[in-house]
Amino acid sequence: MQKEVEKEPDEMLQLGIIEPSTSSYSSPIVVVRKPDGSNRVCVDFRKLNNVTVFDPEPMPQPEQILAKLEKDQYFSTYDFSKGYWQVPKTDEDKAFTAFVTHSELHQFKV
Helix, strand or coil, X not given: CEEEECCCHHHHHHCCCEEECCCCCCECEEEEECCCCCEEEEEECHHHHHCCCCCCCCCCCHHHXXXXXXXXXXCCCCXXXXXXXXXXXXXXXXXXXXXXXXXXXXXXXX
């Protein structure tokens, strides 16, 4: 699975999305030009995914969720299209997200 990111590594570093890394892991990146002319950085985590233990979490049926919410009055919504920028990674997991650019190794903080 490739993780698509909307910013270039230098900008991601300035925004606090990534940080310098000394990890023994490293995934390759490819910078792709989007139709609007901006760049998309794709990190290829397929090799990491091949050695990761799959731990599925079953999703409840929609009817069960709605039954639990039927008497509730207040609801919150979240935009998870960029949710991965909002959830901090644990220190022990950051090293697994390392990727290499033309001159440096970085890892995701979120």
